[in-house]
Amino acid sequence: MPTIVVDVMPKAELLDPQGKAVSGAFARLGIQDFSQVRIGKRFELTVDGEVTDAVLAEARRVAEEVLSNSVIEDVVGVSVDGAEVRA
């Protein structure tokens, strides 16, 4: 069954304490390749049947209105896994 993936990240101007904590852990572990870590959410929405334009539009709407908080987060991606988007 096709899956729609919605990626949500904290806004760039926010501190993201979880990401800072991971950055600190990297420093303590001697991992130096990554200068910054930010942590967001990945939602996988399973679709029964075909991913039509209407379903994709509904996914974009719920991504903005239900799955993310637009005060502190940005929806950075809505994409289809496991099936092509029907034109």
Next chain:
Amino acid sequence: MPTIVVDVMPKAELLDPQGKAVSGAFARLGIQDFSQVRIGKRFELTVDGEVTDAVLAEARRVAEEVLSNSVIEDVVGVSVDGAEVRA
């Protein structure tokens, strides 16, 4: 600056109560297009300089050993945003 994106999801056999809560919210809101919701994490690791094979290998290693808990989570993707992977 290039960013390496690491996607981590709860294992398929786990319940994922957060995802179930969102599914329940969808039902109450009359959103019927999505039969299942699962929620994982998206890490963005900023790399200073070029994403070499060594940096990508290090990202894969930290994805498995630091960013995910292999008892309950799977690393479902490690990819480069904003720059090509050097061959």
